[in-house]
Amino acid sequence: MTHAVMTDVPLIDGWRAYMAGEFTSDYMHKLAAFLDAEERAGKTIFPPRENYFHALNLTPPDAVKVVIIGQDPYHGAGQAHGLSFSVQPGVDVPPSLRNMYKELEDDLGVTHPGHGFLEGWALEGVLMLNAVLSVEAHKAGSHQKKGWEKFTDRIIEVLNSQRDGLVFILWGGHAQKKGAGIDRSRHLVLEGPHPSPLSSYRGFFSCKHFSKANAYLESQGKKPVNWQLTAVEAKGEQLDLL
Numbered sequence: 001m002t003h004a005v006m007t008d009v010p011l012i013d014g015w016r017a018y019m020a021g022e023f024t025s026d027y028m029h030k031l032a033a034f035l036d037a038e039e040r041a042g043k044t045i046f047p048p049r050e051n052y053f054h055a056l057n058l059t060p061p062d063a064v065k066v067v068i069i070g071q072d073p074y075h076g077a078g079q080a081h082g083l084s085f086s087v088q089p090g091v092d093v094p095p096s097l098r099n100m101y102k103e104l105e106d107d108l109g110v111t112h113p114g115h116g117f118l119e120g121w122a123l124e125g126v127l128m129l130n131a132v133l134s135v136e137a138h139k140a141g142s143h144q145k146k147g148w149e150k151f152t153d154r155i156i157e158v159l160n161s162q163r164d165g166l167v168f169i170l171w172g173g174h175a176q177k178k179g180a181g182i183d184r185s186r187h188l189v190l191e192g193p194h195p196s197p198l199s200s201y202r203g204f205f206s207c208k209h210f211s212k213a214n215a216y217l218e219s220q221g222k223k224p225v226n227w228q229l230t231a232v233e234a235k236g237e238q239l240d241l242l
Contacts, residue, residue: 005023006052015053046135052134058083067169073132086117093115096195110227115231132152157181164220167188193207
């Protein structure tokens with residue numbers, strides 16, 4: 001008999017139902033065994049295990065309006081908490097997110113909230129999905145090709161086939177490759193350069209993806225996303241992300 005894995009990691013019933021088959025798959029058993037071995041070896045993993053599925057728990061499948069695809073969690077202490085591009089309160093805003101805020105202000109007049117904590121977007125229906133959902137401390141990309149990519153591919157496939165009228169935002173080649181199979185006839189796919197300082201000058205600025213996303217949602221009879229984040233109380237030490 002095949003047993004489900006990661007039953008100790010919180011995941012709301014809605015996503016459990018959509019993803020039920022994944023938790024008995026061979027690749028998830030291998031991924032779980034890898035993560036358990038890393039922890040037994042005394043390695044620090046980010047985000048904490050209870051936050052692996054934090055993006056999913058904040059944005060149930062039936063509440064998703066927009067999907068923003070990232071790559072890996074941040075690998076420094078106090079940074080990652082399970083949402084792509086987002087950092088915990090009290091952590092300096094990363095450069096890519098600073099550029100996202102600049103584009104938001106130019107596009108929609110949305111002002112910088114003074115932090116990089118994006119849970120407010122998640123509660124608005126924005127699924128902040130990384131391709132890989134864990135990383136070893138201070139070792140960028142260390143959990144790539146361990147199975148997470150198959151799991152997050154399945155999330156995208158499920159949303160693509162089970163929902164209509166979603167917006168998928170694919171910044172950079174990695175996200176665009178991951179979203180290559182999305183049905184453009186039933187969803188809006190917005191592609192452009194990554195907001196990283198290394199590539200943002202190539203056309204990320206003035207892409208107006210935030211207003212385009214909202215206009216499309218309204219055309220589908222859905223409430224647009226309120227991109228304006230409110231202030232949050234900072235906690236922990238300030239960390240500078242490079």
